[in-house]
Amino acid sequence: MATSTEQITDLIAGYTELKQFYENETGEIEAARLAALSDISDAIAARLSLTVYVDQQNGNDSNDGSLASPFASMQAGINDAPEGGEVEVVLIGDYHMYDVVFTGNRIVNIVGDTGQGQSVLTFAANASNKPTEMGGFDSSGNPLAVILLSHVVITLGTAGAGVSDKHVFGTFSHMLVHLNNSEIVVGAGTDQNVLQSYQAMSILAKSVVYTGTIAGRWRGDVASGTDPATVPDIGVTNIVSW
Numbered sequence: 001m002a003t004s005t006e007q008i009t010d011l012i013a014g015y016t017e018l019k020q021f022y023e024n025e026t027g028e029i030e031a032a033r034l035a036a037l038s039d040i041s042d043a044i045a046a047r048l049s050l051t052v053y054v055d056q057q058n059g060n061d062s063n064d065g066s067l068a069s070p071f072a073s074m075q076a077g078i079n080d081a082p083e084g085g086e087v088e089v090v091l092i093g094d095y096h097m098y099d100v101v102f103t104g105n106r107i108v109n110i111v112g113d114t115g116q117g118q119s120v121l122t123f124a125a126n127a128s129n130k131p132t133e134m135g136g137f138d139s140s141g142n143p144l145a146v147i148l149l150s151h152v153v154i155t156l157g158t159a160g161a162g163v164s165d166k167h168v169f170g171t172f173s174h175m176l177v178h179l180n181n182s183e184i185v186v187g188a189g190t191d192q193n194v195l196q197s198y199q200a201m202s203i204l205a206k207s208v209v210y211t212g213t214i215a216g217r218w219r220g221d222v223a224s225g226t227d228p229a230t231v232p233d234i235g236v237t238n239i240v241s242w
Contacts, residue, residue, distance in 0.1 A: 049085065052077040055092035074101050074110070081106055083142075091119040091152075097135030100127045103175075105142040112151030118183065120153045123168065123192060125160030133165040134192055140172035150180040156192040156217065166220070167196040169203075176236075177203045186212030193220045202235035218242040 052065035059072035067090075071077045074089055078101065081087035086107040093113055112119035124135035134157065139145030147169065159166040169177050177195065184194065195201060196219060203218075216224030219231075219242065226242045228234050 049087075050081045051088040051090065052080055053090050053092060054095070056095050057093055059092075073099075075099065078103060078106065078108055094120040094122070096122045096124065098124045098127065099129045100133050100136055100138050103137060103139045103142070103145040103147060105139075105144060107146040107148070108137075109148040110150070110152060112149075112153075112182075114151050118151045118153050120155060122155050123157045125158060126163060130165075131160075132163055133170075134159055134163055134167070136168045136170060138170050139175045140170070142173055144174045144176070145171070146176045146178070148178045148180065149182055151182065153183045153185060154179075154194075155185045156187065156190045156194070158190050159192060165196065166191060167193045169195040169201070170197070171201060172198045174200045175202075177201070179203075179205045179208050181207045183209040183211060184214060186210070186214055186217055188212070192217075194218050196220065197233045200233050200235055203237050203239065205239055215242065 050065075053059075053067045053070035054065075054072065054074055054077050055070040056072055059070035061072050061076040063069040063071055065071045065077055065080055070092060071080075074095065074097075077089040078087055083105045086109070088109040088111060090111045091113050093116070127133045127135045137147055139147075154168060156168070169175060175197070194214075194217060195203060216222075218228075218239070222228075222231055222242050224242065228237050228239055228242055231242075
């Protein structure tokens, strides 16, 4: 049967409508795909760079780490960021380090409570999770950890019975420590040191105040007055004498 001109016109119109519908649907699908990719990218970026809050007195490690619902421990805040990520841990009030805090392979930025000026950090004589060490920070077993502390008062303490490692920062791998706008307090009779490295460590101090005698307390195995450039496992430092 022959196809009339009217039928051909209807077929062309139908094809045009179908083509337009397909193009519209394809455009919407592509827009949705790009939006989904953007959301995923934003979510990944948010997970790789977090800000969490820690209130040792009133927080809870089952909270979400927000200002309204803070964690209780630094470790919970640090663990909230993935390995290879960056986390800013904002302290609410002072903090007593009952444990050895493990940084993992992360950039960890500890910020003191600027509302009260600074947060005072004190350290357990025997860490609850490693009784042969004092409370402190450890990055052992990871390629590189970066720890930045600002607006804190590091109050060196006294080691308990059976403690062999008595330092604030320690590593068997690689660690970079940066202290900024902070204070280190060396009390009479205390024996805790600032750091200990068994492989490689760098330390930078900017706008740091020292109360008490810091000489000889940077590392327990390095004598007072030593040039850190002569210590084999110390990398970059702006401290000219230990």
